[in-house]
Amino acid sequence: MTVIESIPEIETPSPCLPFKPDWQHAEDLQIYVKRDDLIHPVVSGNKWRKLKYTLRQLPASTTRIVSFGGGYSNHLHALGFICHQLAMPFTAIVRGDYSASLTPMLHDLMAWNSELVYVDKVEYRQRDTLAYINQLQARYPGAVIIPEGGKQPSALRGVGEIMHELAVIPDYVLVPVGSGATLAGLVGQLYGHQRAIGIAVLKGENYLESEVNQLLDRTQTNWHIQHDFHHGGYAKCSRELAEFCRTFTREHGFAVEPVYSGKLFYAAKMLIERQYFEKGAKVLLLHTGGLQGARESR
Ligand SMILES: Cc1ncc(COP(=O)(O)O)c(C=O)c1O
Secondary structure: OOHHHHOOOOOOOOOEEEOOOOOOOHHHOEEEEEEHHHOOOOOOOHHHHHHHHHHHOOOOOOOEEEEEEOOOOHHHHHHHHHHHHHOOOEEEEEEOOOOOOOOHHHHHHHHOOOEEEEEOHHHHHOOOOHHHHHHHHHHOOOEEEOOHHHOOOHHHHHHHHHHHOOOOOOOEEEEEEOOOHHHHHHHOOOOOOOEEEEEEOOOOOOHHHHHHHHHHOOOOOOEEEEOOOOOOOOOOOOHHHHHHHHHHHHHHOOOOOOOOHHHHHHHHHHHHHOOOOOOOOEEEEEEOOOHHHHOOOO
16 A cells, blocks of 8 residues: 555645735735645645655565654654554654653654654764664664655655646745755756745754755755744744744734744745845745644643
8 A cells, every 4th residue: 555545634736825914015026825734734744745755665575664853853743643554663763862751742653653762962963874874774674764854865856746736937935944855856846047045944054055955966056045044043933933923823824833934934024025036026935834843842
């Protein structure tokens, strides 16, 4: 059975809706929101896009899936859910020891029978090294090991499909950047004058650009990353951002959270107010989901 058959609630194409905020100068633009947060109640947003082809192409000999993430990881959450649906054993290698106080995400993974392996920062840092992967492969024979955030090469193909679902041809596509795989997948499908703008959600100037270049396997000039909107770093939230997310969610009828989508929409507002885009431009904002990560620990 394929993943698609076993997760019937997956809804693609996701809606792409006109967006008319009352932000200064927004009326000069045609703004759209691609609601990838609506793809699935659990496997929302870029998680599904990034995992789809890897999971479709799992070797028949696969005994288990192993992956990595933090205690609130949307990636581990989505993958844990899918593995549970597939009755596929899943091991989550988690950065930090949460055994004394599980996060809501880890509670869910336990309920879905995932194996949780807590590792310290030093071990976690080795996650992409060949020696560590070999060690895991020896510990879990037959396992498929998926990198943190689902940034394996096949993720780009899944993400690229977003561009083919669009009825409008945007001049700009804005997307939050964590590992860079979602941005790279979009960049790979841009045509002509189209430009992708990544909004860094962490302090990663130069590092994030080199990650995207590495994923693209070539240098392209039709994208860049804005580094002014991380609000202090990964999962850091300024008072202004928290207030922005609350107001946004109340006024627009859909939710954003402070780790990814909140930073994206906040950056979009700032850029629009500064008249960054030329009049009449079509600007697409990609809502990548991730609302589960904003749940408070109990
Ligand atoms: C909800 C959400 N949006 C955006 C991103 C950033 O995507 P990427 O890591 O591909 O840059 C992530 C992390 O994977 C995420 O969980």
